[in-house]
Amino acid sequence: MQHIIDRFISYVTVDTESDPNSEATPSTAKQWDLANQLVEELKQIGLEDVTIDDNAYIMATVPSNVDFEVPTIGFISHFDTSPDFTGANVKPQIVENYDGKDIVLNKDLNIVLSPSYFEDLLLYKGQTLITTDGTTLLGADDKAGITEIVSAMEHLIKNPDIKHGKIRIGFTPDEEIGRGAHKFDVAKFGADYAYTMDGSQIGELEYENFNAAGVKLIFKGKSVHPGYAKGKMINSMLLANKFISKLPKKEVPEKTTGYEGFFHVNHLQGSIEETEVQLIIRDHSMKKYKERKKLIEKMVKKFNKKYAAKFGEDIVVAEINDQYFNMKEKVEPVMHIVHIAEQAMKDLGIKPLIKAIRGGTDGSQLSYMGLPCPNIFAGGHNFHGKYEYVPVESMVKATEVIVRIAELTAQRAEK
DSSP states (O other), X not given: OXXXXXXXXXXXXXXXXXXXXXXSSSSSTTHHHHHHHHHHHHHHHTOEXXXXXXXXXEEEEEOOOSSSOOOOEEEEEEOOBOTTSOOTTOOOEEEOSOOSSOEEEETTTTEEEOTTTOGGGGGGTTSOEEXXXXXXXXXXXXXXXXXXXXXXXXXXXXXXTSOOOOEEEEEESXXXXXXXXXXXXXXXXXOSEEEEEEEOSTTEEEOOOOEEEEEEEEEEOBOOXXXXXXXXXXXXXXXXXXXXXXXXXXXXXXXXXXXXXXEEEEEEEEOSSEEEEEEEEEESSHHHHHHHHHHHHHHHHHHHHHHHHHHSSOSEEEEEEEEEOOTHHHHGGGTHHXXXXXXXXXXXXXXXXXXXXXXXXXXXXXHHTTXXXXXXEOXXXXXXXXXXXXXXXXXXXXXXXXXXHHHHHHHHHHO
């Protein structure tokens, strides 16, 4: 267990925050620091065909050790962390034999990780937790996944008695800004199917995710001296606020769960003359997803019609872009890959939690690129913020799941 703790800490203490405003890949130069570190580590462990391309995509191989044909499987994680909260100067704290009570992350700042608010903590009473110090995120999303994949490959190499086919691993940049799979070379990877190790709670197994779109709205206005503005001024900020108020009030992240979709306003900046609003659209149902996009278009047309005479041109301009789609459509034809993962968990005494992702994953994009790719738990909780933590025992179990999937895949092929 200490080996996994040490490996994980060596990853999370490297700042790899990605940047949505950068057009480069990776979006931040500092992602190269961990990428290069990983390449050297994979070589030292004994993986073969270790490569890193010009965009920092890492691939490597553990060769088959059986004399019969086995599907090539892959395991994928991302090494960037979310720009939602700082990932610089991460100082992990280790809580041994967690007693089920409040954890003081930072006494000076009065930051407390409490089971009264984060009830999932009670699932891990008696276990070893790794937390933040309350000033940064932790980076378990998805450096826990990387830790587990590297540790599993090391175990397979050191234990050749465990029979398996060819295994490919891949580590990507910029997943947190929606680009993790954009430049992933599926043909080069050469796997029949893969698993992303990017879920949360122990037991999670996911092959459904949101359909997703990003929306940018530009509201235009007319600035006039406020003392003489009657009938003349058009305040774009107030227009934007009015538009937002017309969205379904109960269909927001904080009021939805399960398969319920939502509209989420995540950026607003403006002046009298111009205001920009950014929002995201999410829904598991393709039908409802399309209806949500049509609602935005309908609202935009209504606003423009209302202000056409007064403003003389469109007063709001909308840009709607699809981001990713529900991978269920691509995974269902090969459901045996989900069943293998499910069996692996059961064999290890883990209760599978098969559910839909209320978000996205590299796997959703990769599935549409020809690489069916369900998602498996990595163990962390409260991603993208100062309350993030990961139970070490969950990382150990995830490592064992990877090994067992490799073993089951070979056994299935031999029959």
